Amino acid sequence: MGKIPFLVMSSLACSTVFASEIVDTTITRLMMDSTYGQKVFIKTAGVVTRDNCHSTATWDYVLSTDSEFGKQVYAQLLTAYAAKKKLKLVGSGVCIVNGSIEGLKRLELY
Numbered sequence: 768m769g770k771i772p773f774l775v776m777s778s779l780a781c782s783t784v785f786a787s788e789i790v791d792t793t794i795t796r797l798m799m800d801s802t803y804g805q806k807v808f809i810k811t812a813g814v815v816t817r818d819n820c821h822s823t824a825t826w827d828y829v830l831s832t833d834s835e836f837g838k839q840v841y842a843q844l845l846t847a848y849a850a851k852k853k854l855k856l857v858g859s860g861v862c863i864v865n866g867s868i869e870g871l872k873r874l875e876l877y
Contacts, residue, residue: 786860787869789813789827791877794848798826803864805833807841809871811856820862820869828856828871829863840874853877 792813799807808826815827832841847854857873 786872787815787858788856789815790855791853792856793851793853794844797844797848803829805837806831806864807844808864808868809844809856813856815858820866822867826868828858829868830871831863840871843874843876847874847876 789811790813792811794809795812796810797807798810807830809828809830810825811827813827830840830844831837846852854877855873855875856871857875858869859872861870862868863870
């Protein structure tokens, strides 16, 4: 019984450890392509920390917009891009597109 909570907590901690982040940056480019469905690709001026699955220099993160959360984050990304606002992006620790681009989990606007 004591092993199950430990295993659950360990797996949660491991997924957080592999997530990357980019702090104090601006968005330089956004892209959508019908090939990838409801996904927005994000490129920033910052440097990715804790590089997990960023095997392409073209994009930093990808955001799925097929949920209400994704749509709200996309609206905030557009606002930040247009206003050149500083932000922090945090990855999900999960590689989404061809195993080379990390999914976006969190956005913080400054």
